[in-house]
Amino acid sequence: MRSAYGDFFNHDDEADGYDRLVQNDQDPIRTGYRDVLRWVIQEARIDATSRVLELGSGTGNLSALIGACSELVCVDLSERMEAIAKPKLTHLARRRFIKADILEVFSFEVGRFDSVISSYAVHHLTPDEKHRLFHCLPTVLVSGSRAVFGDLMLQNAEERGTKIEEYLAKRDRSTAEAIGEEFFWQLDSTVTELTKLGFEVSSKRFSHLSYGLVATWQG
Template sequence: MGREFLDLFEEWSKSYDDTVIGKDIEYQEVFKNYELILESVAKRAHGHVIEFGAGTGNLTEKLLQAGLSVTCVEPSPAMREKAIEKLPAGTDIQDGDFIDFIRPEKVDTIVSTYAFHHLTDDEKKKALADYGKLLKSGGKIVFADTMYQSKEAYSQAIREAQEAGFHNLANDLQTEYYTTIPFFESVLEANGFEVSFDRCNQFVWIMEAEKL
């Protein structure tokens, strides 16, 4: 459920906001167009929104600015503290993860950025099947994350990171649970969703799935 990475989140909370604006050269391409990616996710959301992996609250800010009702779910205490400092008083920020969370009475959109890859493929299947039951017709999943068009493209990305001397990035690509667009297509369609993908940079795609 991604909680095996909690120690990483606790440490990364100190520098996350600097990383996303490009101060870490290894991750500049990963976070290229970061603000536009968050804005695009927020524009696709409607109604009551659950945000998984809210982190320091960067996407949450944009969702709230769009006038949406938001429930934030974040497993890292340090990340939640950063979000609480940044977001308006009374913002609903809960301990939880993609699978283990308090289910609100109504959910219209489920969003996440840069987080779903912390789940194994089996956990992703479980989570997406759960969301298929949680959302009604017209409900959406909108995730922005690193994913690949094929396993070969994934392997190539690791090689390119290694050749560039980006050892931290290469290690991340090999130890976290990145997957492919065909995987997402098959799982989402099996759970009653129509899905599309828009590329944002060399690494990140926005996956938008609507419940039929």
């Protein structure tokens, strides 16, 4: 299965300027970016024996923070983002890039992972597609292993409405449109859903628009 908007959110056209854009901490979408990435890696508890799956790997800024692992599998639709990622990740000897949709990869023979990591990618999936992703995670995790996400998230639907109003009032139309048109996670329902599936969940807020979330598989 492929996500409905994968082709639209494929970052091939944004690749050249991406690493400059994410440095702009004044942009509400980017605020806390580096802290979020560092936190994801810290919470993923990766060591030299870990097999790691990264969803929406982009220009490699997240996996560049991994010190060592036994194998890293990166998934993204954008070859141009991957071309920028590759030279940053030469310290990770066993690394494989799969050009695929985040949802599609679960139907491939990729094996089991000690950690699944992802930053600023899953908000490109619709709520139903996130639901499908959460159902797929146990098929690649081992008991006690973690999926760690850092992404654009809001507490719930009410906060989504409030934030759109807030940014419109500040004449920041681009942030208001991003909240309205992309699929920022809704934390409350996500925690409920993951807990029902058998994950232990914790979260941390990083900015007005971003959270980190750890889902530990109890199965």
